[in-house]
Amino acid sequence: MRRMQAAGIDAFGGQVRLLELAAPGSPAPDEVVILVYAAGVGNWEEFVRVGDWDVGRTPPLALGVEAAGVVAAVGDDVTGLAAGDQVLTHPLPLRHQGAWAQWLLAPAALVARKPAAVGWEQAAAFPVPALTADQVLTAAAPVPAGEWVLVHGAGGVTGGLIVQLAVARGATVVATAGPSSAARVSRYGAHLVLDYHDPQWPARVRDVSPGGRGVAAAVNAARGGAAAALRAVAGDGRLATITGDPPPPERGVQVTDVYVQPDGARLGGLVAALADGLLSLHVAARRPLAQAATALQDAVAGRVSGASVLMLQQSPS
Secondary structure (H helix, E strand, O other), X not given: OOEEEEEEEOOOOOOXXXXXXXXXXXXXOOEEEEEEEEEEEOOOHHHHHHOOOOOOOOXXXXXXXXXXXXXXXXOOOOOOOOOOOEEEEOOOOOOXXXXXXXXXXXEHHHEEEOOOOOOHHHHHHOXXXXXXXXXXXXXXXXXXXXXEEEEXXXXXXXXXXXXXXXXXOOOEEEEEEOOOOHHHHHHOOOOEEEEOOOOOHHHHHHHHOHHHOOXXXXXXXXXXXXXXXXXXXXXXXXXXXXXXXXXXXOOOOXXXXXXXXXXXXXXXXXXXXXXXXXXXXXXXXXXXXXXXXXXXXXXXXXXXXXXXXXXXXXXXX
């Protein structure tokens, strides 16, 4: 049986280390096998490591839920992809192992083509934050054109993509971010960027909103920040959060707790926008697979001011 090098865990709660695991065999009719060139590293991997996010597999487990690479084999029923295609994916639930491995088995329906204009590192770190941003914005503001939208926690990778998507879809965006991120969030097109350290920021959002009533929609991407974001929302408005801390609804505000859902077709549209320059994503850290444990520790601690990736192969020309 073919073996592959991976980074992951022997048991839930265990330390991340290099593993040697069985490589995927021939794909099922609806599957593809991907030779992984780069894989994303996010703080969400900590939930997988400790067993709080069921990704469809148990240890020994290669971590990683997003990757970019080259199709190595396709199932008999796959018509839209072929060996040699450059792709990216968020392939949950896992059918074999995670993305921090040399080969990844994925349903073809959850795979998108990588545009030539998008580099491997960007492509690897893009699927989870991009799909999350799209889905949480849609929940908060299904038709954002003309609306005032708050993005709380806009300095992170996902928060920045939420701002960019909201602006591209015609919203007036008020954002919160730390001082080191404020200029970048402004460049994304935010109408106003407030320092989230200021305890009065929800009141300031209400003050600048039309009629002083608050924003029509808010997206929370700040850990523990959903309740504060709710205070900036007008009555009968909408709040969507990605941090698992939805506050009780009040004043008629609709509150939604959003968890990312894999979607190959939607990912294809989003990565096309990245290729066209309508979206941007900064990769701040690149590490070899052997340093996966350090990469995850840095992501959890917030020591990376941008996206983080593991490089598994030498990029093709």
